Amino acid sequence: MTERLITHLRHVDLAVPDLASQRSFYTGQWGLTEVATDTGLSFLAAEGSPEQYVVRLRQATDKRIDLIAFGAATPADVDKLAQTLARNGVKLVSEPGAVVTPGGGYGFRFFDNEGRTVEVSADVALRAHRKVEEGESIPVxxxxxxxxxxxxxxxxxxxxxxxxxxxxxxxxxxxxxxxxxxxxxxxxxxxxxxxxxxxxxxxxxxxxxxxxxxxxxxxxxxxxxxxxxxxxxxxxxxxxxxxxxxxxxxxxxxxxxxxxxxxxxxxxxxxxxxxxxxxxxxxxxxxxxxxxxxxxxxxxxxxxxxxxxxxx
CATH class of the missing domain: 3.10.180.10 (2,3-Dihydroxybiphenyl 1,2-Dioxygenase, domain 1)
Known part of the structure; x- marks a missing residue:
């Protein structure tokens, strides 16, 4: 069995033609919190999660999954996984290095077998989150x-x-x-x-x-x-x-x-x-x-x- 270096799911990033309506839905109805913005980007956190964000929205012409992000325990595990993938013929999108999205960290990206972009990162700063209280109907x-x-x-x-x-x-x-x-x-x-x-x-x-x-x-x-x-x-x-x-x-x-x-x-x-x-x-x-x-x-x-x- 392949050694498991992935620890958990971090976030899913979506490109959408109408960022304004999507942002309004996820913050106003779905119950996420916008924690950072950039030109054409919105980073959305779940109040109960230590992840910096769980959804990223990007304004784009085409609707798509931008990427699915997973966590690793250490930068050494990130390096090891990247080396193993490359050796086995998996196409790397980026080599291991500094992550420039909120929380930083160390990671890399690659294409899976059908061409989806996947990111694996470690040492991402934890977000100051809180306990979701009884009766609060928002995502944890x-x-x-x-x-x-x-x-x-x-x-x-x-x-x-x-x-x-x-x-x-x-x-x-x-x-x-x-x-x-x-x-x-x-x-x-x-x-x-x-x-x-x-x-x-x-x-x-x-x-x-x-x-x-x-x-x-x-x-x-x-x-x-x-x-x-x-x-x-x-x-x-x-x-x-x-x-x-x-x-x-x-x-x-x-x-x-x-x-x-x-x-x-x-x-x-x-x-x-x-x-x-x-x-x-x-x-x-x-x-x-x-x-x-x-x-x-x-x-x-x-x-x-x-x-x-x-x-x-």
């Missing part, structure tokens, strides 16, 4: 990011081979085969997942709430505000986490969740979960049915940034 942290892949088997193999991610569970369909793979880089059931799709894109980004009450309050607050709900509220079987999915102004799916399962990695064995079983999608039976409408929204628009590193 970025829980996980799920991507759509035209070649999901190849994408899963890339993250397992090169980054040491481990498989937690698979969603499967009796006719269409395996549909989603949940991958972990620590003892959370998943920090990253890969879904089968006609094209690479963002499937969804998920934000953890303080607890069930705060999760439901947040869900209700967005519904009252008229934000389009795609799916939920309910509780998945794989990961055992709650879910409500909404669309942001640019058509990206974002999720409120809580109680994602933590695993004993020494004893855990991946399971195959049949998504035609209603209890797999939603143990509670409270969510709307997973149908073609929900699936189509989760496909998102094709990512326009493959093998094109973001300018920042």
């Amino acid at each position: 942290r970025l829980s996980h990011v799920v991507i759509n892949s035209f070649d999901p088997e190849g994408t899963v193999a890339f993250y397992e081979r090169h980054l040491g991610f481990a498989l937690s569970d698979i969603l499967t369909h009796p006719r269409m085969g395996n549909m989603m793979w949940f991958l972990r880089c620590n003892d959370w059931h998943h920090s990253f997942a890969v879904a089968r799709c006609p094209h690479p894109s963002l499937h969804h980004a998920s934000f953890e709430m303080r607890g069930i009450d705060e999760y439901m309050r947040g869900t209700g607050r967005l519904l009252r505000a008229g934000v389009e709900k795609i799916w939920g509220p309910g509780r998945h079987k794989a990961g055992n986490n709650t879910f409500t999915y909404f669309l942001d102004p640019q058509g990206n799916t974002v999720e409120y969740t809580t109680e994602l399962e933590r695993l004993d990695e020494d004893t855990w064995h991946p399971g195959l979960h049949d998504i035609t079983d209603p209890a797999v999608s939603d143990q509670w039976g409270t969510a709307n049915r997973m149908d073609e409408f929900v699936a189509a929204k989760s496909f998102n628009d094709p990512d326009r940034g493959l093998f094109l590193a973001p300018p920042v």
Whole structure:
């Protein structure tokens, strides 16, 4: 097994044609806090997270994932991972060096097998965060990011081979085969997942709430505000986490969740979960049915940034 040098998920960076509406949504409705700005950029933190920011927005002509960022324990681990990737033929976008975004640190970027930009960094300064209080319906942290892949088997193999991610569970369909793979880089059931799709894109980004009450309050607050709900509220079987999915102004799916399962990695064995079983999608039976409408929204628009590193 590949040595795991990744410790956790840091942030997801999105390029959007309308920065103003996106910034307004994430700060005014979703519950993130803008902590820094630059020309055409907005850095958004979760109040309960020590990460400098969990979402970065960038004004751009094309909608895309700019990058997905992960943490490493030390600069030495960053160097080791960069050297191993380069030796194995992975295309580096930048060599290890100083990170120039809020919090600084030491990191590098590379393209994954389908051309997404991935960043790995260490020694990023911790943000002065706070405890999210009882009843506060705002995100505590970025829980996980799920991507759509035209070649999901190849994408899963890339993250397992090169980054040491481990498989937690698979969603499967009796006719269409395996549909989603949940991958972990620590003892959370998943920090990253890969879904089968006609094209690479963002499937969804998920934000953890303080607890069930705060999760439901947040869900209700967005519904009252008229934000389009795609799916939920309910509780998945794989990961055992709650879910409500909404669309942001640019058509990206974002999720409120809580109680994602933590695993004993020494004893855990991946399971195959049949998504035609209603209890797999939603143990509670409270969510709307997973149908073609929900699936189509989760496909998102094709990512326009493959093998094109973001300018920042």
